[in-house]
Amino acid sequence: xxxxxxxxxxxLWMGPLLWGIGxxxxxxxxxxxxxxxxxxxxxxxxxxxxxxxxxxGAYARWRGSWL
Amino acid sequence: MTVVRLxxxxxxxxxxxxxxxxxxxxxxxRFVGGVPWIIVVWGLGNFFVWLSLWPLVLMGVLPxxxxxxxxxxxxxxxxxxxxxxxxxxxxxxxARLRWLNELVGYVSTVPLVLPFKLARLTHMEHHSHTNxxxxxxxxxxxxxxxxxxxVASIANRQPRAMGAYQRTAEHIGGEVGRRAILEALIxxxxxxxxxxxxxxxxYPLEALLIWWLPRQFALTYVQVLLSWAPxxxxxxxxxxxxxxxxxxxxxxxxxxxxEYHIVHHLHPAxxxxxxxxxxxxxxxxxxxxxxxxxxx
Numbered sequence: 228x229x230x231x232x233x234x235x236x237x238x239l240w241m242g243p244l245l246w247g248i249g250x251x252x253x254x255x256x257x258x259x260x261x262x263x264x265x266x267x268x269x270x271x272x273x274x275x276x277x278x279x280x281x282x283x284g285a286y287a288r289w290r291g292s293w294l
Numbered sequence: 295m296t297v298v299r300l301x302x303x304x305x306x307x308x309x310x311x312x313x314x315x316x317x318x319x320x321x322x323x324r325f326v327g328g329v330p331w332i333i334v335v336w337g338l339g340n341f342f343v344w345l346s347l348w349p350l351v352l353m354g355v356l357p358x359x360x361x362x363x364x365x366x367x368x369x370x371x372x373x374x375x376x377x378x379x380x381x382x383x384x385x386x387x388x389a390r391l392r393w394l395n396e397l398v399g400y401v402s403t404v405p406l407v408l409p410f411k412l413a414r415l416t417h418m419e420h421h422s423h424t425n426x427x428x429x430x431x432x433x434x435x436x437x438x439x440x441x442x443x444x445v446a447s448i449a450n451r452q453p454r455a456m457g458a459y460q461r462t463a464e465h466i467g468g469e470v471g472r473r474a475i476l477e478a479l480i481x482x483x484x485x486x487x488x489x490x491x492x493x494x495x496x497y498p499l500e501a502l503l504i505w506w507l508p509r510q511f512a513l514t515y516v517q518v519l520l521s522w523a524p525x526x527x528x529x530x531x532x533x534x535x536x537x538x539x540x541x542x543x544x545x546x547x548x549x550x551x552x553e554y555h556i557v558h559h560l561h562p563a564x565x566x567x568x569x570x571x572x573x574x575x576x577x578x579x580x581x582x583x584x585x586x587x588x589x590x
Contacts, residue, residue, distance in 0.1 A: 249490030291454025
């Protein structure tokens, strides 16, 4: 059975990915909207940002660096 | 106090050494004592200014473009009051105003998200082992120049970098180290959670420009000015050689008072607001001690 401490450790290990989805995505979406990203375009600014944030977060997790 | 005995010195030189040590201490004592209220006002006032940016921006009273540089300023100058509290310079343990010392320590660095317990613990280690590659938690700031120091600061914040502060707390161990790490973990993760929550409820740019970006800028500025510059090139240890008096091109104010950091390392009980005066009074002693007086 999984312990709470294991869940916590996994959550910390996933930190960059969670940050990519939790912060980078909504921030990028807001920036795109201000920059005039067409509202009816597919993918939408939110969808595009979510993918970008998740990929960047996964990259940071894998490489150990955001850069 | 460590009294350095010069190589080959006889009894007379040793006596001179003691006289000099006594003189240094007597001068330093003139600058110690009392509650440095300006530090208290600075620490708490600065925090409330930063905090007030949130409602002012969210209510549309203050534009975000103006709030951002104010937040950067607040976050950059917020460390120093906490630094004084780390040294118990506002009130010593057991003193009537001890609670105020701890309040300033905890509250002033909220914008910087610097956990006070860990900061105090590791800072004392920094003082005990300045420039020691294995034991100084600030040794990671070592770099050949300003650009290198900025790069090192950013690199030390990447996911793969195991925090030197955490390593130091683990090395210290025991209940003190464990509690410091736990507090730091809760504080930093809570910070990230709050930023994500604020972003997802519709204020991502506010979170970015009032907290995340100012914090990144301030961490770099503070680490370069406080950890790197006063100890550069970090190759010498010893009371009178591990820190320098130096000159920052933009002046002592923009150096966050670090031009006279040598005084702080010799006599940490002197508040930063009196470091310059203490330096001027101590300068002849520092010269006799072969201290690193550079450009002053």
